[in-house]
Amino acid sequence: MNHDNSRSAPPTIADVARLAGVSRAVASRALSNEPRPVSSEKRERVIAAAASLGYKPNLLAQSLTTKTVNLVAVVVNHIHDLSDLDLFDRLIDQVQMIGKQVILIRIGSVARVEEFLRNGVAYHVDAALVFSDFADAPTVRRMFRSDHVIMLNGLHDEFSPVVIPDENAGISEAVADAASKTVKTAGLVTGRASSPVEQARIRSFQEAFSRYGINLVRSVQGDYSYESGHAAANALAGVDCPDAVFCTSDAMAMGILDVCRADFPGGRPSRFRLYGFDNLSLTDFDAYPISSIGYDKSLYVRHIVDSIANPGSFSSGHPPITVPTQFVPRLTA
DNA sequence: CTACTCACAGTCTACGCTGA
DNA sequence: TCAGCGTAGACTGTGAGTAG
Known part of the structure; x- marks a missing residue:
């Protein structure tokens, strides 16, 4: 290709190579971040030529050969949980730290998954991080025509790495605290029962209650939201309320706390104890001193970003990577 | 009109050659 | 033997051109 200064097209590596008097391959190596065999004299000539032409690599063309587009898809059901904001801010920050950008794909429903599969997704991505439990690993691999899918929703698959909090320890500690x-009696406010993560969480609570001789007297299904906690409070906190109410999200616990403020003078329990889940940053605020179950989100994000950056290190059949949870005591327990 | 081939964009790299 | 280098081809998706 002849580079004509009169045209508006930006300079390519061929223009740089021509000006430096080397082949395109040498120019490519000289400008590469990786150590490549090029004499220092030619490297300097190439760098000078690139600078004088104002050469910038064409990322689209680069992606043809490197197969990387520096784009990571984050597949979610929706974003309205407070815990999502806590996590995604860290996640996006760390993904950007390895030179990639994030696109959010909101699935919303199983029907939308079918739609994505029919129409395809108009993006090539280096990896897809699947928080949505509407889509399993094979489905997401088909959606993105990519094998690099990281499952974060509890749906296991032998070909795609799994990173997931190990919730048993934190749940057990919280129930032990109550015991x-x-x-003696507990209420449980859950999220969507169709979610495998939620099913495992509920099982873990039931096992812990049984271990510590606590009787689960009432279960209410919410949807992780503050509003559903608000609604659950009426069903749970009547005259015969259980000794403790465990929620599978902090947002639901916040809803209950706001309905039952009179039962928590100074944030401390007078009629029943309240436990949340996720350890949202908001629970550090005086207004919501909710005892919770949390995990090291930085560690969780680090595992995720590691599996984006080093796809080869997660061979087929690699066991799930787990991040331990722990009980975080505050006033409401 | 359909079915097919080819060129094109820009970059990277496998492979093979040269010369010290 | 090996560092340094150049050539050819791969990569993806599309539109233009050609044959039947």
Whole structure:
């Protein structure tokens, strides 16, 4: 290709190579970040030529050969949980730290998954991070025509790495805390029962209750939202309320706390104890001193970003990577 | 009109050659 | 033997051109 200064097209590596008096391959190596065999004299000539032409690599063309587009898809059901904001801010920050950008794909429903599969997704991505439980690993691989899919929704698959919080420890610690305070009866406010993560969480609570001799007297299904916690409060906190109410999201616990403020003078329980889940940053605020179950989000994000950056290190059949959870005591317990 | 081939964009790299 | 280098081809998707 002849580079004509009169045209508006930006200079290519061929123009740089011509000006430097080397082949395109040498120009490419000289400008590469990786160590490549090029004499220092030619490297300097190429760098000078690139600078004088104002050469910038064409990322689209680069992606043809490198197969990387520096784009990571984050597949979610929706974003209205407070815990999503906590996590995604860290995640996007760390993904950007490895030179990539994030696109959010909101699935919303199973029907939308079918739609995505029919029409395809108009993006090539280096990896897809699947938080949505509407889509399993094979489905997401088809959606993006990519094998680099990282499952974060509890749906296991032998070909795609899994990173997931290990919730048993934190749940067990929280229930032990309740038992040590003579809690005998419990209520459980859950999220969508169709979610495999939620099913495992509920099982874990049930096992812990049984282990510590706590009787689960009432379960209410919410949707992780503050509003559903608000609604659950009426069903749970009547005259015969259980000794403790465990919620599978902090937002639901916040809804209950706001309905039952009179039961928590100074944030401390007078009729029943309240436990949340996720350890949202908001629970550090005085207004919501909710005892919660959390995990090291930085560690969780680091595992995710590692699996984006080093796809080869997660061979087929690699066991799930787990991040331990722990009980975080505050006033409401 | 359909079916097919080819060129094109820009970059990277496998492979093979040269010369010290 | 090996560093340094050049050539050819791969990569993806599209539109133009050609044959039947």
